[in-house]
Amino acid sequence: MIRDLSLHLVTDPVLSGSRGVAETVRAAVSGGVGVVQLRDKGASDAETVDRLVELSGIIDGRARLIVNDQLGAAVSARARGARVDGVHLGQGDASVLRARELLGPDALIGLTANRAEHLDAVRALPAGTVDYLGVGAIRPTSTKPDHPPALGFEGFRAFAEASPLPCVAIGGIVPDDAAALREAGAAGVAAVAALCTSPDPRSTATEFLRNWRRGATPRVLSIAGSDPSGGAGIQADLKSIAANGGYGMAALAALTAQNTRGVRGVHVPPAEFLRAQLEALSEDIVVDAVKLGMLANAEIIETVIAWIDAVRPSIVVLDPVMVATSGDRLLDAAGEAALRGLVERADLVTPNLAELAVLTGRELGGWSDALVAAEALSAESGAALLVKGGHLPGDTAPDALVDAGRGIRREFPGARIATRNTHGTGCSLSSALATRLARGESAEQAVAGSRAWLRESLRAGSGLGVGSGHGPVHHFAGLWERGGLETRPSAEDIREAWWGRISGVRSGIDRLPFITALADGSLAEAPFRFYLAQDARYLREYARVLAEASRLAPDPEEQAFWAESARGSILGEMELHASWLTPERGIVGETSDAEPAPATVAYLDHLRSVAFGGDYPELIAALLPCFWLYTDLGSRLRAGALHPFARDPEHPYASWLDTYADAGFAAAAERAIGIVTRAASRTGGEQRARMLRAFETSSAHERSFFAAPMAEEGADRA
Numbered sequence: 001m002i003r004d005l006s007l008h009l010v011t012d013p014v015l016s017g018s019r020g021v022a023e024t025v026r027a028a029v030s031g032g033v034g035v036v037q038l039r040d041k042g043a044s045d046a047e048t049v050d051r052l053v054e055l056s057g058i059i060d061g062r063a064r065l066i067v068n069d070q071l072g073a074a075v076s077a078r079a080r081g082a083r084v085d086g087v088h089l090g091q092g093d094a095s096v097l098r099a100r101e102l103l104g105p106d107a108l109i110g111l112t113a114n115r116a117e118h119l120d121a122v123r124a125l126p127a128g129t130v131d132y133l134g135v136g137a138i139r140p141t142s143t144k145p146d147h148p149p150a151l152g153f154e155g156f157r158a159f160a161e162a163s164p165l166p167c168v169a170i171g172g173i174v175p176d177d178a179a180a181l182r183e184a185g186a187a188g189v190a191a192v193a194a195l196c197t198s199p200d201p202r203s204t205a206t207e208f209l210r211n212w213r214r215g216a217t218p219r220v221l222s223i224a225g226s227d228p229s230g231g232a233g234i235q236a237d238l239k240s241i242a243a244n245g246g247y248g249m250a251a252l253a254a255l256t257a258q259n260t261r262g263v264r265g266v267h268v269p270p271a272e273f274l275r276a277q278l279e280a281l282s283e284d285i286v287v288d289a290v291k292l293g294m295l296a297n298a299e300i301i302e303t304v305i306a307w308i309d310a311v312r313p314s315i316v317v318l319d320p321v322m323v324a325t326s327g328d329r330l331l332d333a334a335g336e337a338a339l340r341g342l343v344e345r346a347d348l349v350t351p352n353l354a355e356l357a358v359l360t361g362r363e364l365g366g367w368s369d370a371l372v373a374a375e376a377l378s379a380e381s382g383a384a385l386l387v388k389g390g391h392l393p394g395d396t397a398p399d400a401l402v403d404a405g406r407g408i409r410r411e412f413p414g415a416r417i418a419t420r421n422t423h424g425t426g427c428s429l430s431s432a433l434a435t436r437l438a439r440g441e442s443a444e445q446a447v448a449g450s451r452a453w454l455r456e457s458l459r460a461g462s463g464l465g466v467g468s469g470h471g472p473v474h475h476f477a478g479l480w481e482r483g484g485l486e487t488r489p490s491a492e493d494i495r496e497a498w499w500g501r502i503s504g505v506r507s508g509i510d511r512l513p514f515i516t517a518l519a520d521g522s523l524a525e526a527p528f529r530f531y532l533a534q535d536a537r538y539l540r541e542y543a544r545v546l547a548e549a550s551r552l553a554p555d556p557e558e559q560a561f562w563a564e565s566a567r568g569s570i571l572g573e574m575e576l577h578a579s580w581l582t583p584e585r586g587i588v589g590e591t592s593d594a595e596p597a598p599a600t601v602a603y604l605d606h607l608r609s610v611a612f613g614g615d616y617p618e619l620i621a622a623l624l625p626c627f628w629l630y631t632d633l634g635s636r637l638r639a640g641a642l643h644p645f646a647r648d649p650e651h652p653y654a655s656w657l658d659t660y661a662d663a664g665f666a667a668a669a670e671r672a673i674g675i676v677t678r679a680a681s682r683t684g685g686e687q688r689a690r691m692l693r694a695f696e697t698s699s700a701h702e703r704s705f706f707a708a709p710m711a712e713e714g715a716d717r718a
């Protein structure tokens with residue numbers, strides 16, 4: 001059976017200080033620790049057995065309890081009724097074969113490993129002997145001084161990639177390491193000092209898990225009924241999970257024959273088949289969160305309880321479905337009693353008002369009375385509750401999150417949305433919650449985010465035109481409206497596509513008389529002077545447009561880049577005047593401040609008009625050809641690609657050629673290309689098209705600019 005190995009607490013009597021091991025374990029498990037490893041090198045077997053019995057009572061099935069090294073103590077504690085799930089063995093300890101034999105096939109058995117030969121030994125074992133490897137130390141650690149030199153994250157990654165078993169990282173790990181270790185291939189992290197010395201192990205455990213979950217796509221399982229109309233049940237669950245960023249799976253507890261007007265039949269397959277579905281999943285897939293919906297009867301509920309106790313998923317959200325919006329019963333009376341056994345195994349329960357009344361066995365007088373009843377149920381069960389006010393009369397539809405254990409009591413007000421499309425809102429909301437919690441959101445963040453998504457889906461539901469009764473919500477409305485569904489090209493794809501789009505312009509520039517004469521060194525002074533004078537004019541105005549890009553930039557890094565480029569452009573212009581547009585070179589005053597030629601005016605007017613539009617992505621796309629084309633042309637010229645003489649230091653324009661083959665300029669061009677193509681990749685299709693148009697227009701102006709010095713009017717005016 002695959003287990004969720006996300007977060008382990010390895011106990012340490014010294015580091016737990018005056019709070020002691022038992023209270024450290026209690027707090028850490030309530031914060032979400034999934035595996036408690038009792039480790040006390042100094043304790044006798046008898047002391048360890050007593051400690052295991054005590055911890056088993058504290059943990060009460062909400063996490064797995066294993067013991068370090070002392071296999072005998074595990075067996076003895078089990079004999080005294082303690083719930084000991086397994087052992088973690090070191091390289092020199094009792095054999096894992098013996099442990100598997102003594103503790104059975106469902107025990108959780110871990111083995112410390114950190115060298116290649118350990119992996120060879122593990123490969124030689126019968127499959128299923130060891131469940132996971134404890135791999136470390138990630139950092140030098142005080143809790144295991146005899147440990148080999150620290151592995152570091154990359155050392156861990158290499159080991160995990162070579163390992164045939166899931167690897168749990170250990171050794172000096174703090175909450176901030178969790179995401180990076182998961183990305184490095186860890187199946188979980190084990191903390192010792194970080195949890196034992198924490199003043200608040202519960203919140204430290206929660207922080208570990210939040211970081212662990214962030215950035216990964218949660219694998220969310222719905223155990224519920226089928227609604228062929230797609231608005232409720234597992235069909236709604238799968239859509240809701242996907243719309244909120246998860247990977248959805250579904251085990252069917254019941255089938256219904258229903259549409260938007262109501263339920264006309266319920267078929268409940270044998271509970272044994274639900275168990276078979278669940279076992280198939282948990283032998284192969286780590287489930288990050290479970291959502292429980294329609295469970296039909298007591299036997300099904302007992303089956304789910306048994307599976308939860310065996311697998312112990314990190315997050316359980318229970319939507320206590322009893323009666324459909326249409327008024328049809330979806331859970332029989334015996335089932336309502338059995339449901340209470342699920343409430344205490346849930347992290348979050350989402351009853352509407354009628355369901356809350358059944359769970360608390362009380363008639364509810366109204367909203368405030370419901371909150372009081374919810375507070376009591378939360379305190380008694382340990383679960384948080386989201387009381388749903390969708391069925392309240394009047395024009396508001398508030399929800400309230402009540403978590404007695406965390407002292408949370410927060411109402412989420414909201415106007416009722418005028419729509420008949422409210423079928424499956426409860427199913428959809430609870431699935432969204434399970435997904436968001438599994439992504440590392442806090443309960444309050446998950447409720448706020450799920451509600452916002454659901455309200456957007458509610459508003460768009462009637463547009464689907466599904467059924468004549470209570471229609472469904474539109475689970476992907478927001479995504480479709482925000483253009484989220486189109487496939488975004490990557491920045492690399494865009495770079496390749498845009499460069500291809502101007503290949504005609506680029507080969508056109510290579511063939512221009514000005515360029516070919518520049519390359520073979522035959523270019524006369526007059527057109528060259530004309531070009532330099534125009535370039536000086538251009539650079540001064542180009543600097544202003546770059547400064548505007550800096551002003552519009554969305555983040556400091558891009559703001560700094562465009563500002564630096566503006567400065568570089570001004571310095572370039574000054575350099576031109578200082579070293580080229582000088583009397584020594586026979587260039588008299590008026591040429592150095594020549595009137596801008598038509599090509600120069602047209603190019604600058606294009607840049608200014610885009611800048612005036614204030615659209616940052618479009619503006620930087622317009623600015624890009626000046627970087628990109630110049631660097632490309634300059635480096636090819638210098639390399640002799642257009643004419644071998646251009647490589648010669650005796651070339652009459654060698655120093656000019658050096659300017660545009662300069663590595664610093666090439667690096668700046670690479671930065672600009674990256675910024676622009678990433679912006680184009682992130683934005684929607686319409687703006688991306690505008691960016692490309694601006695880019696192509698500027699490229700055409702570049703070609704005109706290089707054509708001007710040898711054009712009819714340009715040549716005789718110089």
Ligand SMILES: Nc1ncnc2c1ncn2[C@@H]1O[C@H](COP(=O)(O)OP(=O)(O)O)[C@@H](O)[C@H]1O
Nearest residue numbers: 352388389390391397399416417422424425426
């Ligand atoms: N007309 C509505 N306007 C706004 N929110 C609604 C509306 N109907 C339902 N909701 C939201 O959907 C949630 C679940 O709906 P509700 O009908 O209370 O649960 P269930 O579908 O389980 O009976 C409500 O708590 C509320 O957040």
Ligand SMILES: Cc1ncc(COP(=O)(O)O)c(N)n1
Nearest residue numbers: 225226232233324325423424
């Ligand atoms: C299979 C199934 N599961 C749950 C519900 C409750 O949804 P709602 O309360 O919105 O009718 C349903 N109608 N069908």
Ligand SMILES: [Mg+2]
Nearest residue numbers: 321352426427
């Ligand atoms: Mg419901």
